[in-house]
Amino acid sequence: xxxxxxxxxxxxxxxxxxxxxxxxxxxxxxxxxxxxxxxxxxxxxxxxxxxxxxxxxxxxxxxxxxxxxxxxxxxxxxxxxxxxxxxxxxxxxxxxxxxxxxxxxxxxxxxxxxxxxxxxxxxxxxxxxxxxxxxxxxxxxxxxxxxxxxxxxxxxxxxxxxxxxxxxxxxxxxxxxxxxxxxxxxxxxxxxxxxxxxxxxxxxxxxxxxxxxxxxxxxxxxxxxxxxxxxxxxxxxxxxxxxxxxxxxxxxxxxxxxxxxxxxxxxxxxxxxxxxxxxxxxxxxxxxxxxxxxx
Amino acid sequence: xxxxxxxxxxxxxxxxxxxxxxxxxxxxxxxxxxxxxxxxxxxxxxxxxxxxxxxxxxxxxxxxxxxxxxxxxxxxxxxxxxxxxxxxxxxxxxxxxxxxxxxxxxxxxxxxxxxxxxxxxxxxxxxxxxxxxxxxxxxxxxxxxxxxxxxxxxxxxxxxxxxxxxxxxxxxxxxxxxxxxxxxxxxxxxxxxxxxxxxxxxxxxxxxxxxxxxxxxxxxxxxxxxxxxxxxxxxxxxxxxxxxxxxxxxxxxxxxxxxxxxxxxxxxxxxxxxxxxxxxxxxxxxxxxxxxxx
Numbered sequence: 001x002x003x004x005x006x007x008x009x010x011x012x013x014x015x016x017x018x019x020x021x022x023x024x025x026x027x028x029x030x031x032x033x034x035x036x037x038x039x040x041x042x043x044x045x046x047x048x049x050x051x052x053x054x055x056x057x058x059x060x061x062x063x064x065x066x067x068x069x070x071x072x073x074x075x076x077x078x079x080x081x082x083x084x085x086x087x088x089x090x091x092x093x094x095x096x097x098x099x100x101x102x103x104x105x106x107x108x109x110x111x112x113x114x115x116x117x118x119x120x121x122x123x124x125x126x127x128x129x130x131x132x133x134x135x136x137x138x139x140x141x142x143x144x145x146x147x148x149x150x151x152x153x154x155x156x157x158x159x160x161x162x163x164x165x166x167x168x169x170x171x172x173x174x175x176x177x178x179x180x181x182x183x184x185x186x187x188x189x190x191x192x193x194x195x196x197x198x199x200x201x202x203x204x205x206x207x208x209x210x211x212x213x214x215x216x217x218x219x220x221x222x223x224x225x226x227x228x229x230x231x232x233x234x235x236x237x238x239x240x241x242x243x244x245x246x247x248x249x250x251x252x253x254x255x256x257x258x259x260x261x262x263x264x265x266x267x268x269x270x271x272x273x274x275x276x277x278x279x280x281x282x283x284x285x286x287x288x289x290x291x292x293x294x295x
Numbered sequence: 296x297x298x299x300x301x302x303x304x305x306x307x308x309x310x311x312x313x314x315x316x317x318x319x320x321x322x323x324x325x326x327x328x329x330x331x332x333x334x335x336x337x338x339x340x341x342x343x344x345x346x347x348x349x350x351x352x353x354x355x356x357x358x359x360x361x362x363x364x365x366x367x368x369x370x371x372x373x374x375x376x377x378x379x380x381x382x383x384x385x386x387x388x389x390x391x392x393x394x395x396x397x398x399x400x401x402x403x404x405x406x407x408x409x410x411x412x413x414x415x416x417x418x419x420x421x422x423x424x425x426x427x428x429x430x431x432x433x434x435x436x437x438x439x440x441x442x443x444x445x446x447x448x449x450x451x452x453x454x455x456x457x458x459x460x461x462x463x464x465x466x467x468x469x470x471x472x473x474x475x476x477x478x479x480x481x482x483x484x485x486x487x488x489x490x491x492x493x494x495x496x497x498x499x500x501x502x503x504x505x506x507x508x509x510x511x512x513x514x515x516x517x518x519x520x521x522x523x524x525x526x527x528x529x530x531x532x533x534x535x536x537x538x539x540x541x542x543x544x545x546x547x548x549x550x551x552x553x554x555x556x557x558x559x560x561x562x563x564x565x566x567x568x569x570x571x572x573x574x575x576x577x578x579x580x581x582x583x584x585x586x587x588x589x
Contacts, residue, residue, distance in 0.1 A: 001475055005482035006393050007492045013394035017402050020387040023462040028409050030431050031420035038420065092314045098307045108577060109315050113322075115569040117521035119539045123546060123562050124321050127328070133555055135324055135341050142339070151549075170318060172584075179585055199303055228415040232523040236543050250415050257419040258528065266419050273416045281410060 035274070038267030057268035066244060067252075067269075074248045077162060078226035084166035086218055089173025090211075094203070096174075097181040107178065114171035119232030125164035126237045129156075150238065154245035157238045161246050164237065165230045172225075173218050180214040181207070220284050227276065249273060322566075329353070329560035336556050349560065356545060356561030364534060365541035366565070368456070372526070372537060373519035373568075375457035380466050380515055381508060388470035389496055393482070410464040415524055421459055422528050425449040451535045456526060460519070466511055469586060473507050474500070510583030513576045517569040538565040 007013075039057055041050040061067050096106050116124075131137045131149045140148035150156040184207060192202050208215075231250050234240060240247035240255060247255070253273065257266030328336065330349040335342055357363060390396075391403050414421060424430060428447045436442075449455030477500070485495045526537040542565045545558040573580050 001392070001471075002395060002399070003393050003474070003477075003479060003482060005479040005486070006395050009394070009396040012492060013390040013396045013399070016390035016394075017387040020383040020406060020462065020467065021402060023383065023458060024405055024409055026424060026428060026431060027421055027459040027462050028412070028417075029405075031417045031424050032412060034420040034423065035417050088314070091310065095307045095310045095314070098304075099311070106311060106315070108574065110318060111577065111581070112570050112573055113318055115517050115521075115573040116322075116566055117523060117539055117569070119521075119523045119543060120562050120566050123543065123558070124325055126546070127555055127559065128321055128324065130555070133336060133341070133553055135343075138339065138341055167318070167321070175581055175584055179581070193298065199298075199300060224413075228413050231415060232521075232539070235523070235527075236546065253415075254418060254524065258422075263419070270417055270419060274412055277412055277416055 035267050035270045039271045042264050057264040061265055061268050070247050070249055070252050077248055078223050080162045081165045081226040082222035085169035086173050088170045090177050093174050093177030093181055110174050111171050113168055116168055118229055119236050121164050121168040122233035122236035129160050152242055157242055157246050161233055161237055164233050176214055176218055180211050184210050220280055224280055325559045328556055329563050331556045352556045352560035355557045360541040360545050360561050362541050365536050365538045369520055369538040371453050372456045373516050376460050376519035377512055377515040379461035381511055384466035385470050388467050392471050392474040406464050406467050409462055425455050425459055451530055451532045455529045510579045513580040514583040516572055520569045
C-alpha cells in the first residue's frame with residue numbers, strides 16, 4: 001500500500017531503505033542461504049574441504065535415535081509449556097476482569113514477570129527445585145518423600161524446565177486475554193444474563209468463543225516461544241541433560257554445531273527448524289486473514 | 296455485576312491471591328536467599344524471613360561475576376538494539392509508505408520474509424557471517440576471479456552484539472501500519488507549504504509517531520537486555536560478556552560451595568532493569584506488546 005499523497009521517485013527512498021536492506025541481506029538472506037547449502041554439504045573437521053552429498057545429512061540425522069528423542073521431547077515440552085501458561089493466563093485474566101476495586105494494582109503485580117529473561121527464570125527455578133537447598137525441592141524430598149532430583153531423573157528435569165518456561169510466559173498470555181476480555185461489549189453479557197444464562201454458561205457460550213481468535217494467536221505464539229526462546233532456560237538449568245532428557249531442538253542445534261562441531265548435521269537441523277517456523281508463520285497469516293474477513 | 300454470586304466473588308479473590316503468590320513467590324524467595332549467610336542457606340527448612348547479609352552477597356556477586364562491566368555491556372546492547380531497530384525501521388517504513396519507486400515492492404517483501412526466521416534458527420551461519428562480515432563481498436569478487444582476503448570480524452564487539460539483531464520486520468510493519476492511518480491532507484499541505492520530504496518526516500511524521508516509539512522502546516529494551524543465545528556465541532572474551540552470562544557463571548556447580556545466596560543476589564540485580572522499565576512504563580508496554588503482535 002502506498003499513500004495517495006506521496007513523493008516522486010528520486011534517490012532518497014533508496015537511501016532510506018538501505019540500512020535495513022543491508023542488515024537484512026548480510027544477516028538474514030546470506031546466512032539462510034548458507035544454511036540451506038550447508039545442509040547438503042559434508043565438511044571435514046578442519047573446515048578445509050566440502051563435498052556435495054545431497055540428502056546425506058538429513059538421512060544421517062533421521063537415522064539417529066537421538067534426533068527422534070529430541071523431536072519427541074520438543075513436542076511434549078512445547079505443548080505442555082503452552083498449555084500450562086495459556087490456561088493459567090486465561091484463568092487469571094478472567095478473574096482479574098471480574099474485579100471492581102484494585103484492578104490496575106492486580107494487573108501490575110501480574111504483568112512484570114514478562115520482563116524476566118528466560119535464562120534468569122531458569123536459574124530461579126533451578127534453585128527453587130534444588131534437591132538440597134531449594135524450598136520446593138525441600139518440600140518434595142523431606143515432606144512428600146518423593147526422592148526429587150532433577151539432576152538424575154529425566155522426568156523431574158523435564159518438569160523443571162516446563163515450569164520455569166511456563167511461569168515466565170503466564171504474564172504475556174494474561175495481558176492478551178485481559179485486553180481481549182475488555183473488548184467484549186458488556187451488553188452482550190447482560191443480554192445473556194437476562195435470558196437466564198448463569199456465569200459458567202456465559203463464559204463457555206459467549207466469552208470463550210469471542211476469545212477464540214486470541215486463544216489461537218496465543219497458541220501459535222507460545223509454541224514459537226517454547227521452541228526457540230527457551231534456550232536460556234535449558235542452558236542455565238539442565239543443559240539438555242540428564243542423558244538428553246531435556247535436549248530440545250534449538251538446544252541440540254547449538255550443542256551439535258558449536259560444541260560438537262558437526263557442521264553438516266547442524267545445518268540440516270537448522271533447515272528443519274526453518275521449515276517448522278515457516279509452517280507456523282503460514283498458519284498465523286491464515287488466521288490473520290480470517291480475522292480481517294469476519295470482523 | 297449482573298447477579299449476586301457470593302461464592303464466585305470469593306473464588307475470584309482466592310484465585311487471584313493464589314495466582315499472585317505463584318507468580319511472585321519465586322522472586323520473593325530469591326530476594327530472601329540473597330540476604331542470607333552461607334550457613335543460613337543450607338539450613339533446613341529453608342528460611343522465609345530476610346536476613347541481614349544482602350550487601351555482602353551483593354558485593355561478592357558484583358566482583359565474582361564482574362557484573363559492573365557486564366551490566367554496562369548489556370546496557371549498550373539493549374540501548375543499541377532499541378535505537379537501531381527503531382531508526383532503521385521508521386526510515387524504511389517512511390520510504391515504503393510515502394515514495395513511489397520501482398523496487399518498492401521488492402524491498403517490502405525482502406523485509407517481510409525476515410518475519411519467519413528468528414535468529415535461533417540460523418545461529419551457525421549467522422555466526423559465520425559475523426565472524427567475517429565481508430564474506431558475501433569476497434564471494435562476489437571470487438566469482439569475478441578476483442582473489443582478495445577481506446576480513447572484518449564482529450566477534451567480541453558491540454557491533455557484533457547489536458547489528459545482527461536489529462534486522463526485523465515487526466517494527467517496520469508497526470510504523471507502516473501507523474503511517475497508513477495518517478490523513479493524506481497532512482502530506483499534501485506540507486507539500487504546498489514547500490516542505491521537503493525529509494522536512495515532512497522530521498517536522499510532522501516523527502512527532503506524530505511519538506507514542507508508537509515510546510511503546511516500541513519498552514518492548515525492545517526488554518528484548519535486547521534479555522538476549523542470551525546470541526551473546527554466548529558472539530563473545531568469547533569475558534570482558535565482552537553480557538550480564539546474563541556473568542550471572543549464569545555464578546550458579547554453584549555440583550562440587551562447589553553452594554553459594555546460592557551470592558548467585559541469587561546477582562540474578563536479582565541483573566533482572567531489575569527490564570522489570571523496572573516494564574513497571575514504570577506499564578501503559579506503553581501493554582500498548583506496544585499488543586500492537587507489535589497484530
